[in-house]
Amino acid sequence: MNDYQMEQRETLQIVRRHLHQIPLEDLEKQITAYLDFRQKTARFYNAHIEPVCEKKCFTTGISGCCTKDGIIVFFADVVINALQSTTRQLDHLELAIDSPAPGGKCIFLTQSGCAWQVKPIVCEMFICHPARQQAFAPSPSKAQEWKALEQERKTFTWPDQPVLFERLESVFLNLGQRSTLMHIHKSPGLLRVKQNRDR
Numbered sequence: 001m002n003d004y005q006m007e008q009r010e011t012l013q014i015v016r017r018h019l020h021q022i023p024l025e026d027l028e029k030q031i032t033a034y035l036d037f038r039q040k041t042a043r044f045y046n047a048h049i050e051p052v053c054e055k056k057c058f059t060t061g062i063s064g065c066c067t068k069d070g071i072i073v074f075f076a077d078v079v080i081n082a083l084q085s086t087t088r089q090l091d092h093l094e095l096a097i098d099s100p101a102p103g104g105k106c107i108f109l110t111q112s113g114c115a116w117q118v119k120p121i122v123c124e125m126f127i128c129h130p131a132r133q134q135a136f137a138p139s140p141s142k143a144q145e146w147k148a149l150e151q152e153r154k155t156f157t158w159p160d161q162p163v164l165f166e167r168l169e170s171v172f173l174n175l176g177q178r179s180t181l182m183h184i185h186k187s188p189g190l191l192r193v194k195q196n197r198d199r
């Protein structure tokens, strides 16, 4: 098992062990708003981006999904997914991490598809440059709609203000838990964003 698999497994296990200790009543509103945002984004993606990706990469076999060990997962991605998963679904995710399918693709890509119920935010919102061009060039209003979704994403993930992704890390830090996926508390770039906000 490589470092990437180990940090994913360790984080998932921490989250599973302590999920029942999350003060859900305090966070419920923000989590609901985030899930609404994800549904809205998925609808847009399915309608306007997926047809482009399907034709360009999936059917030609250029890429069925992102590259191996290439997905940046945030701690909050793991928590939110766990809240939306059954025990069986989390076991399936853990198994995918332990024994990824051969083929050098993303470790979470199983025979039955992505093992996440709410996939990491980077997967939801990544669009490569050619797909962006093809999907948006004929329709500038669609490009604007996507930009608005990217702005909305920041209200949950970008720590220039206290955001859900930061709060979920803090809850576990307060429980004495640490993970390398707590990027908002560990990444020098994001720590700088937080420092600027607190000035």
Ligand code: SF4
Residues within 6 Å of the ligand: 065, 066, 071, 106, 107, 108, 109, 110, 113, 114, 115, 116, 119, 120, 123
């Ligand atoms: S986590 Fe899921 S959606 Fe994201 S690249 Fe892997 S298989 Fe695809």
